[in-house]
Amino acid sequence: MKLFFIVNPAAKNGYSLRIWKKIEKRIINEAIEYEVYFTKHAGDGSRQVRNILQNTKEKVLIIAVGGDGTIHEIINGVYPNKNAIISYIPAGSGNDFARGYRTPRNPKQALEHNLRLLAKNKTITEFYKVDCGLFQVEDSTQGCFINNLGVGFDAAVAKVVNESKVKRLFNKFGLGKLIYILILIKELFNYQTSRIKLHIDGEEKIFENVWLVTISNQPYFGGGLKITPDAVVNDGRLDVIIVNNISRWKILFLFITVLWGGHKKIKGVNFAKGRKINIESEKQIPIHADGEYKGVDKVSVHVAEKAIAILNDLKTYE
Ligand SMILES: Nc1ncnc2c1ncn2[C@@H]1O[C@H](COP(=O)(O)OP(=O)(O)OP(=O)(O)O)[C@@H](O)[C@H]1O
Structure with a gap:
């Protein structure tokens, strides 16, 4: 080999x-x-x-x-x-x-x-087969993600952080996390929530005042935030979190509780699991896949079951 x-x-x-x-x-x-x-x-x-x-x-x-x-x-x-x-x-x-x-x-x-x-x-x-997510942004980019795909507030933060000129400077002094937090707080006061139509395995659900929808193949996102604590990398399903109808201040609190998965109990934090998920927003809102900006539009996602082989101990996921 x-x-x-x-x-x-x-x-x-x-x-x-x-x-x-x-x-x-x-x-x-x-x-x-x-x-x-x-x-x-x-x-x-x-x-x-x-x-x-x-x-x-x-x-x-x-x-x-x-x-x-x-x-x-x-x-x-x-x-x-x-x-x-x-x-x-x-x-x-x-x-x-x-x-x-x-x-x-x-x-x-x-x-x-x-x-x-x-x-x-x-x-x-000695390798392990795990799932990945496939996405198609309408009339635009397609590809796969291995960690998560997000629509809304988190994607807006990722876009601003990646475009930030001071990010390099902050990274140089080991302060990469700080610039992320500063931009997150700034965006928190600017971001406008929107109405989102979701299709999860054919079932339609409408959510008002949505901050973010994140689809995840594994629990972590944003550098250690345990956003979808129940996600399993090889179960043939993707975990979805929808955060809506929450005040700006409560969102800040929510980001703190995400560190240990405590957000599961907060009202306005909704979870689902599915194989095929479509996200349609009333406004154009940014999309990221694994932290990389992918555009603004309707996005459809489905799971590619056990499509990626990872070198790891066979007992790791048991
Ligand atoms: N030679 C290069 N010069 C500049 N960017 C590059 C180069 N090679 C790859 N990239 C881009 O660098 C970006 C960041 O890579 P990666 O996420 O692995 O590192 P990182 O330090 O965790 O960065 P970030 O904090 O931006 O996520 C990716 O979007 C990748 O496409």
């Missing part, structure tokens, strides 16, 4: 590149054969993965070095090909993938975890 690393040198302001240099030393010491690609710009990760998969019929192991945006690009390069097994060295700001898919959150431990599984079984049968 061939081993490829895809490194996003821009993740967490170059932190991922420093992590890569340490990884490289370790794998050269172990005399492991590998190839490495450095992404050159947004979208390049998917393109490089497609190139790798087009040029081989063998199974390959692709290890992402970066944050959730990097793993998002890799998954989009892999799906629907069945020849790739994915793994992850967390080296970005959020790293919700590691939390949700129960792989180590510390980069050094993640590398050791990968090396242990590689040494144990050279042909790699």
Whole structure:
């Protein structure tokens, strides 16, 4: 089995590149054969993965070095090909993938975890198949997500944070989380809620004054917020949270309770599970997939059951 690393040198302001240099030393010491690609710009990760998969019929192991945006690009390069097994060295700001898919959150431990599984079984049968979400924004972008897709307030915050010029500066001083919180508070006072029509497995539901609808394959979002505590990565269903009819101040409180999943008991926080979900809003509101902005319009989502293979201990999800 061939081993490829895809490194996003821009993740967490170059932190991922420093992590890569340490990884490289370790794998050269172990005399492991590998190839490495450095992404050159947004979208390049998917393109490089497609190139790798087009040029081989063998199974390959692709290890992402970066944050959730990097793993998002890799998954989009892999799906629907069945020849790739994915793994992850967390080296970005959020790293919700590691939390949700129960792989180590510390980069050094993640590398050791990968090396242990590689040494144990050279042909790699030690992988686990998990679901991913497929989305189509009407007349526009389509793709997959591995963590979550959100419509509304969270997507508006993600868009402003990603476009923010001061974000790099804050990241440089290890204050990436602070800029997120500051923008979240600013957006909290600007954001206009809207009426949303949802179809979950064919059943129509209308929600008034909606702050956000998030569809999730795993519990975590936004860098450690346990937004859908009951989400299971391989149950063939996606978890949906709808937050509506809540005052601005209560939303702030809600974001604090999300840290431990305490928001489940708050009035105005609704949960559902489904395989096929359509979201239609009365206003144009932003959409994100795995924290990457995807546009504004109707969006339809469905689950691709056990479509992605992840390198992990087989007992991890039992
Ligand atoms: N060479 C590059 N230069 C600039 N951006 C890049 C490059 N390669 C990839 N990207 C983009 O970097 C973005 C952020 O990547 P990622 O999420 O992995 O890191 P991060 O530090 O967690 O970032 P963020 O905090 O913005 O989520 C992704 O949208 C990806 O498309």
